[in-house]
Amino acid sequence: MSGQYVVALDQGTTSSRAVLIDHQGRMVDFVQRPFQQIYPQPGWVEHNPQEILFSQLGSLTELLARHNLTERQIAAIGIDNQRETTIVWDPSTGQPIANAIVWQCRRTEPIINELCGTPDVRRRIQEKTGLLPDPYFSASKIRWLLDNVPGARERAEAGELYFGTVDSYLIWVLTGGMVHATDPTNASRTMLYNIHQMCWDQELLDLFGIPASMMPEVRPSASPFGETSYPGVPAGIPICGVAGDQQAALFGQCCFRAGQAKNTYGTGCFLLMHTGDKPARSTHELVTTIAASAPGVGHTEYALEGSVFVGGAVMQWIRDELGLIHSAAESEMLAECVPDTGGVYIVPAFTGMGAPYWKPNARGTITGITRGTNRSHIVRAAVESMAYQVADLAHAMEADAGKRMEVLNADGGAAQNRFLLQFQSDILRCQIHRPLNTETTALGAAYLAGLACGFWEDTGELSELRTKDLVFTPQMSEDRANALMAGWADAVRRTIL
Numbered sequence: 007m008s009g010q011y012v013v014a015l016d017q018g019t020t021s022s023r024a025v026l027i028d029h030q031g032r033m034v035d036f037v038q039r040p041f042q043q044i045y046p047q048p049g050w051v052e053h054n055p056q057e058i059l060f061s062q063l064g065s066l067t068e069l070l071a072r073h074n075l076t077e078r079q080i081a082a083i084g085i086d087n088q089r090e091t092t093i094v095w096d097p098s099t100g101q102p103i104a105n106a107i108v109w110q111c112r113r114t115e116p117i118i119n120e121l122c123g124t125p126d127v128r129r130r131i132q133e134k135t136g137l138l139p140d141p142y143f144s145a146s147k148i149r150w151l152l153d154n155v156p157g158a159r160e161r162a163e164a165g166e167l168y169f170g171t172v173d174s175y176l177i178w179v180l181t182g183g184m185v186h187a188t189d190p191t192n193a194s195r196t197m198l199y200n201i202h203q204m205c206w207d208q209e210l211l212d213l214f215g216i217p218a219s220m221m222p223e224v225r226p227s228a229s230p231f232g233e234t235s236y237p238g239v240p241a242g243i244p245i246c247g248v249a250g251d252q253q254a255a256l257f258g259q260c261c262f263r264a265g266q267a268k269n270t271y272g273t274g275c276f277l278l279m280h281t282g283d284k285p286a287r288s289t290h291e292l293v294t295t296i297a298a299s300a301p302g303v304g305h306t307e308y309a310l311e312g313s314v315f316v317g318g319a320v321m322q323w324i325r326d327e328l329g330l331i332h333s334a335a336e337s338e339m340l341a342e343c344v345p346d347t348g349g350v351y352i353v354p355a356f357t358g359m360g361a362p363y364w365k366p367n368a369r370g371t372i373t374g375i376t377r378g379t380n381r382s383h384i385v386r387a388a389v390e391s392m393a394y395q396v397a398d399l400a401h402a403m404e405a406d407a408g409k410r411m412e413v414l415n416a417d418g419g420a421a422q423n424r425f426l427l428q429f430q431s432d433i434l435r436c437q438i439h440r441p442l443n444t445e446t447t448a449l450g451a452a453y454l455a456g457l458a459c460g461f462w463e464d465t466g467e468l469s470e471l472r473t474k475d476l477v478f479t480p481q482m483s484e485d486r487a488n489a490l491m492a493g494w495a496d497a498v499r500r501t502i503l
């Protein structure tokens with residue numbers, strides 16, 4: 007093993023970052039470059055793959071130059087990325103055939119309705135991929151490109167086009183076109199990957215009319231993906247860690263065993279719980295997905311995943327639309343000004359209710375308002391709404407996994423709010439841990455790469471790097487917590503009537 011650092015390429019939905027991580031797992035520095043969001047029509051979202059590439063490579067080279075680093079000082083590169091986003095390119099020229107279709111893009115709804123409309127097909131897809139058919143995943147996006155880009159289908163059938171999620175495209179470019187590969191965490195978000203047999207599923211490729219020759223090879227998340235060989239980037243750095251952003255965060259939070267979970271409190275919330283070597287099948291509309299594994303684990307590891315559509319975004323609404331606070335950070339102080347919300351609940355179903363309710367047509371409510379309700383009560387109810395939604399997901403997950411959540415590890419922008427995390431602990435009745443370094447996504451990619459190249463020895467060493475957690479334990483009486491949860495359930499009932 008050589009090199010003092012690992013670099014994580016953290017390829018997100020709105021920006022690309024290169025993050026320098028040292029042997030203690032500390033974030034030494036990072037460079038971030040935003041890129042354009044393209045909205046060609048209502049509901050459509052695209053990225054220019056070249057912009058993704060140049061923002062990512064630009065942040066990498068700037069980071070290395072800033073610290074005068076050569077390839078010898080970088081032990082490895084790890085990649086984590088926005089998931090599902092779909093790129094198709096011509097390997098003979100390196101040119102993408104169209105803009106990337108971003109995970110948020112809804113243009114392929116008609117394809118999903120046409121191909122996955124029957125209960126039988128939905129069941130088959132859920133059995134094989136762990137996912138519920140949706141335009142979100144890559145399969146229908148690839149199909150759309152083959153149907154709509156002139157000549158694409160013929161070229162794909164002649165073996166002249168490659169598909170990849172963003173990780174795959176970056177790997178291919180960075181290795182000078184030598185490696186067309188992805189990892190199981192990203193593959194499991196395409197809706198074309200059989201998460202039990204660990205291979206592209208021919209029946210699903212046929213259903214969507216996608217030639218198998220387009221698909222990348224799937225390699226373990228912590229394994230060699232080739233070496234850098236691209237003009238302007240120091241040559242010969244091994245790329246040996248790859249994972250989709252949420253699974254990278256799970257790994258970065260050191261959730262290596264069944265029952266360990268993390269929640270990212272961002273604009274939305276993403277809750278993932280490790281379920282060990284068992285792919286728990288959800289009866290609550292959660293998805294089953296593949297977790298990133300350390301080298302040498304020897305079997306596939308799985309996770310359950312659920313998301314909250316409106317998490318921290320409720321604070322933006324309170325700030326921008328209601329004008330009750332100046333900054334999201336102010337919400338903590340205001341929430342603590344009152345002992346409780348005085349019976350007020352906000353159910354922020356702005357775009358419907360997700361798992362475990364799945365009521366796309368529901369809209370938000372504020373209930374329990376009295377003449378005495380003031381600004382602090384409303385702000386507190388908004389903060390609490392994040393915790394209640396996460397608690398609902400967590401309870402569904404525990405039921406599906408048949409396992410109690412031991413600890414919930416918190417990250418994301420809103421995890422700065424200590425009141426939120428204490429309240430979460432109170433109503434979930436479990437410990438909440440917030441690590442010192444909340445850049446867990448980049449950390450996960452770095453950990454995978456670092457383990458694969460021997461920079462770190464094993465996951466035990468990684469767990470030991472995590473020493474300065476903020477720990478929240480339940481303070482509230484169980485009776486009170488139960489009464490609050492019952493009040494929330496009642497508010498939700500009124501919302502989804």
Ligand code: ADP
Pocket residue numbers: 271272273274317318319320321322334335336337338418419420421422423
């Ligand atoms: P994303 O990566 O999803 O864009 P971040 O992880 O940066 O988002 O988190 C930003 C979100 O967290 C915003 O929606 C913001 O309103 C919310 N947020 C940030 N700080 C706080 C805070 N102290 N209390 C409550 N919410 C917060």
